[in-house]
Amino acid sequence: MAMDDSVRKAVLSAVPSLRAFAISLCGNVDRADDLVQETLLRALANIDSFQPGTNMSAWLFTILRNHFRSEYRKRRREVEDSDGHHAESLKSQPDQYGHVEFREFREALAQLPSDQREALILVGASGFSYEEAAGICGCAVGTIKSRVNRARTRLAELLHVNSAEDFGPDETTRAVLASGGE
């Protein structure tokens, strides 16, 4: 399974973003890294089906997403409410995510339906176009657009923001006010 050096580099350079996507899907760093590892093994076993010149990152994201979905369906038999479970697993492992200031945001994100969350991440954070995101998720471009819109609206509701000023001063200041105020 010898790889062209350019292919090897393209795969490696996609890994950081794949991990970030995997964490956003499953809400658990260890499981996310296992998911990335399984994705890389599958990808490299099927490297011949990758068409040179096309987007390696999108190809890997598609494999990861499909693998996660099939695992997720299996796990649903074990876990009754998977989105609730996702939110709970975030709450129980805040330290794995580093900065506390993102906690509120992560918890809001975890409450979104999984199809909206993945669409928002792919377009809003991974930097894919609507067309690429539609390819990764196997749905129409219009479906991705509407999922992204609903995700943004729901996030704004969950975070109680109606205008940009509602974000300010910022989380840190609010935390200081909350801890020192009373």
Added chain:
Amino acid sequence: MNERKPVGQQNPMEAAATRNKKSNSKPAKLGRDVQARLGQQLRAMYDEVVNQGVPDRFNELINRLNGNEKKDGH
């Protein structure tokens, strides 16, 4: 437009219900500024992971699969 009661006549629960109804009925009407700030937070959170780079286990995995198969006897 919808019927509007003066806010003063509503109790807080009703006022909140009215606000929720309003936001639910306009799913795509977020201001540009709010979208921009949500986007910034989302990217900041995501980039926190991206900036961790490639963990050793994945470098090792790819190098192992790529070059050292003969040495490993696979």
